[in-house]
Amino acid sequence: MSTVVQIKNVFKKFGSVKAVDGVSLEIEKGQFFSLLGPSGCGKTTLLRLIAGFEQPSSGELFIDNRSMYGVEPNLRPTNMVFQNYAIFPHLNVEQNVSYGLRKKNLSVMEKVEMIDQVLKLVGLSGLNHRSANELSGGQKQRVALARALILKPKVLLLDEPLSALDKKLREQMQLELRHLQRAVGITFVLVTHDQEEALTMSDKVAVMFDGRVEQVASPRTLYETPVSQRVASFIGEMNFISGNVLEANDRISVNSQILGKLSIPCSKVFGDVSEKQIKIGIRPESISIVANTAKKKGLISGIISDTSYFGETTYYKIECGSKADTIVVSAQNSFGQMDYKKGEKVKLETDFKSLVGFMG
Amino acid sequence: MSRSTKYLKVFAYTYLMFLYAPALLLPIFSFNASQVIAFPLTGFSTQWFETLLYQKTLHEALKNSLIVAISSSILATILGVLASRSATRYSFKGKQVSLTFILAPLVLPEIIVGVALLTVLKQMGLSLNLWSVILGHTLLIMPFSILIMNSAFNNFDISLEEASLDLGENQFGTFYRVILPLVLPGVIASLLIGFTLSLDEFIIAFFLTGTEVTLPVYIWSLFRFPKQLATVMALGTVLLIVSLILLSLSEYFRRRTATTKTPVL
Numbered sequence: 001m002s003t004v005v006q007i008k009n010v011f012k013k014f015g016s017v018k019a020v021d022g023v024s025l026e027i028e029k030g031q032f033f034s035l036l037g038p039s040g041c042g043k044t045t046l047l048r049l050i051a052g053f054e055q056p057s058s059g060e061l062f063i064d065n066r067s068m069y070g071v072e073p074n075l076r077p078t079n080m081v082f083q084n085y086a087i088f089p090h091l092n093v094e095q096n097v098s099y100g101l102r103k104k105n106l107s108v109m110e111k112v113e114m115i116d117q118v119l120k121l122v123g124l125s126g127l128n129h130r131s132a133n134e135l136s137g138g139q140k141q142r143v144a145l146a147r148a149l150i151l152k153p154k155v156l157l158l159d160e161p162l163s164a165l166d167k168k169l170r171e172q173m174q175l176e177l178r179h180l181q182r183a184v185g186i187t188f189v190l191v192t193h194d195q196e197e198a199l200t201m202s203d204k205v206a207v208m209f210d211g212r213v214e215q216v217a218s219p220r221t222l223y224e225t226p227v228s229q230r231v232a233s234f235i236g237e238m239n240f241i242s243g244n245v246l247e248a249n250d251r252i253s254v255n256s257q258i259l260g261k262l263s264i265p266c267s268k269v270f271g272d273v274s275e276k277q278i279k280i281g282i283r284p285e286s287i288s289i290v291a292n293t294a295k296k297k298g299l300i301s302g303i304i305s306d307t308s309y310f311g312e313t314t315y316y317k318i319e320c321g322s323k324a325d326t327i328v329v330s331a332q333n334s335f336g337q338m339d340y341k342k343g344e345k346v347k348l349e350t351d352f353k354s355l356v357g358f359m360g
Numbered sequence: 361m362s363r364s365t366k367y368l369k370v371f372a373y374t375y376l377m378f379l380y381a382p383a384l385l386l387p388i389f390s391f392n393a394s395q396v397i398a399f400p401l402t403g404f405s406t407q408w409f410e411t412l413l414y415q416k417t418l419h420e421a422l423k424n425s426l427i428v429a430i431s432s433s434i435l436a437t438i439l440g441v442l443a444s445r446s447a448t449r450y451s452f453k454g455k456q457v458s459l460t461f462i463l464a465p466l467v468l469p470e471i472i473v474g475v476a477l478l479t480v481l482k483q484m485g486l487s488l489n490l491w492s493v494i495l496g497h498t499l500l501i502m503p504f505s506i507l508i509m510n511s512a513f514n515n516f517d518i519s520l521e522e523a524s525l526d527l528g529e530n531q532f533g534t535f536y537r538v539i540l541p542l543v544l545p546g547v548i549a550s551l552l553i554g555f556t557l558s559l560d561e562f563i564i565a566f567f568l569t570g571t572e573v574t575l576p577v578y579i580w581s582l583f584r585f586p587k588q589l590a591t592v593m594a595l596g597t598v599l600l601i602v603s604l605i606l607l608s609l610s611e612y613f614r615r616r617t618a619t620t621k622t623p624v625l
Contacts, residue, residue, distance in 0.1 A: 051526060053522055072530075073522070073526050074526070074527075074528045074529055075528075080522075080523070082519045082522070082523060086517065086520050088520060088523070089520075089542070090541045090542055100528045100529070102529070102533075103528050103529070147523075147527065148527075
């Protein structure tokens, strides 16, 4: 695998605001790469730096091993799908899609063939002469994709392309985009604030906060071993349970009021290991509720303080001892089965393999 | 209906009547058979319109007016497009000040502008001809042109421009293929308004004109001959109708500058 986008210690300041604060990234060829983070974390600025709409205040950017210093957007091997699609309203579908072909020396026949091919690819066959104003949101999105893909860019940049679509269409487009990316083999760089979107579509995700990249990893690694508490809570839900560090070797031994004595391998503990305090992270689905009568070592007792029903799962808030020690547990619902009620006493069983630790 | 809105309505209608009734007298007297501009009317006649066809000096003045109106509206529109494009797209030092100066002729008394221009041109040793009138009118039309183009450019979605650059087009190509087509209705509106303003402008034309007079200046000179008054009425009627048509057209095009902005998501 070779690297197609290389970002080296890039900073971008707008006045006194550091939008991008020292980012280094490598994006491999043919990958579906996502920049994930809350709004204002600098992910869109980073994308615009790659596209060339912004110039870095300092640092270097390479695309296909070529320095992009001072290279205008029209001369970069990148194309972008804009958040609002930016379909030219005075042109029809075909004119929009072929907009970038003018400068390439192609015969009319070649152009027609390319247009038909790309329209077929995005599922808009036959709509060549539809005017831009008559397109639905989903169709506009496809035109924007076709317009960019027809130029066969080294990197396709997507700026929150699905945020304007309704949930159903969004989920459908997520799958389609994923298939499309596999089919054309072009590197996709997607900006999104939707963690679910990032996880389902990407080969690799970079999580950004405050202009910095906090973690770059595959979706599974990101979910199972987040490197910080804020990554953990941005990617899904996580319980953080306090504990005292007893011993720190290749495993960190911890004593926790709720969970008792346990140990976590060093590779899954993040932060300064000389700290005495630790937060133990457990995903809600790594805890299961067992009947109050169950007799087994290591069970935690608690009282259900709140429940929320989500269809396939139910989330339970469970007080273990004091109010401050509330644990969130999610349980798969099976049809017709009785669930636990508010105020009910239950016991919890923890999957210790899934634990991660954050020092401090 | 309450009392106050009733009075308001009366006021509004009276106001409109005072504003437009004099203009209505033009067509009425232009079709009157008598040379004397007075009631009662003496009969229907189109002879004053016919005399328009044979007045050579009138035709000369009309030609001059058209040259001035077309040149100055084109000149002002080009300058207006450039100025409002830079005003809406870029931020630079002195932007507000220069905009204010460009818009100033909108509120400055024309007679002052006219005298000032005359003094400057004379000091520079330039002779007065149609070009001096064209320059004066350009100055006068530009504020209108900029205001029209500003609203066209303000409604322009920047990401369309970025999309064009992103698809490999350079700045010039982007202007030609995306920006211009989308603000074209504004350009046409500006041309039409400029043309109309220039066509019936008197004061600046009066000061800056040389031997080649424009239509309004020619009309003014006719007032010295009472016998010509009825012809002036006929000419006025024609100008009134042409102006109304041009203004309606320009309003139509101004509204056509539909917003290209998609709602922010």
